[in-house]
Amino acid sequence: MRRPSFHPCSSRRERLPQALLGACVLAGCSTLQSEERLTLQGKPSTLAVQPPPAEVTTPDERATAAQSAPKDTVAAATAAEESFPIHGSLNTRYRVRSGAGAGDQDLYQSLLLDVGDRKRDGYSAHVMATLFADLDGRRDRDDQFVFPSLADTFNEPVQPLLYQAYVDIDKPPLVNELRVGRQFDYFTPEFAHFDGVRAATAPVGASKLVGGVYGGVPVRLYDATESSDSIFGLWGEAQPWSGGRARVDWMHVDDDDRFGVNSNDLLGATLWQRISASTRVDARYTRLENEDRDVRLRANWDDAELDARLQVSFYQLLETQRNFANEFDPLFSVLQEWFPFAQYRVQGSKGLGEDLRVDASLDFRRVADDADEGPFNRNFERQSLSLIALDVLAKGLTFTLTADLWNSDGRDIQTWGVDATRDLRDGLRWSLGSNYALYRYDLFSNSERDNVRVWYARLRRDIGRWGVVDLRYDLENFDGETYHVVLAGVTWRF
Secondary structure, rough: OOOOOOHHHHHHHHOOOOOHHHHHHHHHHHHHHHHHHHOOOOOOOOOOOOOHHHHHHHHHHHHHHHHHHHHHHHHHHHHHOOOOOEEEEEEEEEEEEEEEEEEEEEEEEEEEEEEEHHHHHHEEEEEEEEEEEEEEOOOOOOOOOOOOOOOOOOOOOEEEEEEEEEEEEOOOOOEEEEEEEEEEEEOOOEEEEEEEEEEOOEOOOOOEEEEEEEEEEOOOOOOOOOOOOEEEEEEEEEOOOEEEEEOOOEEEEEEOOOOOOEEEEEEEEEEEEEEEEEEEEEEEEEEEEEEEEEEEEEEEEEOOOEEEEEEEEEEEEEOOOOOOOOOOOOOHHHHHHHHHHEEEEEEEEEEEOOOOOEEEEEEEEOOOOOHHEOEOOOOEEEEEEEEEOOOOOOOOOEEEEEEEEEEHHHHEEEEEEEEEEEOOOOOOOEEEEEEEEEEEEEEOOOHOOOOOOOOEEEEEEHHHHHHEEEEEEEEEEOOEEEEEEEEEEEEOOO
């Protein structure tokens, strides 16, 4: 594999992979959503407003309920019905990294905002944004990126980023759904991020046929978009038989960057099938320009009575990926050509009584031509077995032991991992543990780390419906160096 001759973070105009947007979202805004799901599983806050009276249906019942209910409760319920709904979360993260004679401090401020009720107000709006701040300059040591981050791709140390800002319109003319503005589309064959319009029809007929169209200007937060760039596509989806769903996509992207002008078309076909209450399968195929691009197969089995789960998946990259439009080949700027490979994965989980669980997995990856093996695209095998003990030694304490066997480049490496996590009654959770990775990738610095051991400590406090406070520390060892990462954060929900 050829490696690029430039540093991926040396200039804002240099093209960074659009796939790294996912890393930013996970580190920033989307983290709030996952935290919110976790928090909502906990106990309700003691500060919760008293619930409204039980549902009543007749005028007499409503009058009686209004007279018997506390005045502040009635006033609060009335105000909630009449007010314009505004909900969201604000997340602050402070990160400190040090090691190898270098240091770095970063601040992240993320906002999720939902405004309006589409059914009641005729529209609703959604905003997702992050503010990055490199607190101690863009270089960590000797004018180098020892600790690179997405913020380093810009010339200014403080940079706002707008991920989403769209409006959903209720009962638009001619179509069933209409979204206007900056938006994501996860259901397209490749992740689409654009400023524009997305519309879909209502389901038609017994097969519930739905058609859709979208189009606009691609959003590339870490690469300046040219005025001539565009993205648009068509899709259709139906449920032609029992338990089945099929979707066909066509995507077109025009991309003018320093690698050249690309105008590419991608065709995609996806099939989902539920075989039984516990078994479902899906398959996806894409074709880029005049070549078969890739295929993915996956099967899931989940039996609640047996407390057992199994997932089997297969992915095959069929043709060498070269310089295409950024949405279709997001890693070209860092990895250059991406050679064909196949990867198999089997994952399973089985409960052994109320307090014990076993998880196992097998990963098997092979490059089609051994001569093409290189950094970021290696042959390897990994076998993993974990034993999870619940309520061991103390109530709420979960203890996990993991054994790993890695095989790559003729090396057989046996490793271990451990985690202890305890949930306390006051919403406090702590975790201690260690894990190992034979290969850990850093696409920002175009490097691949071998034999990485990480020790970590986590502390999280759920403060009810209003938010979360968390603290994290990582100690990472590789190549004889020790690195420290501290991350402190606060999430406020409103």
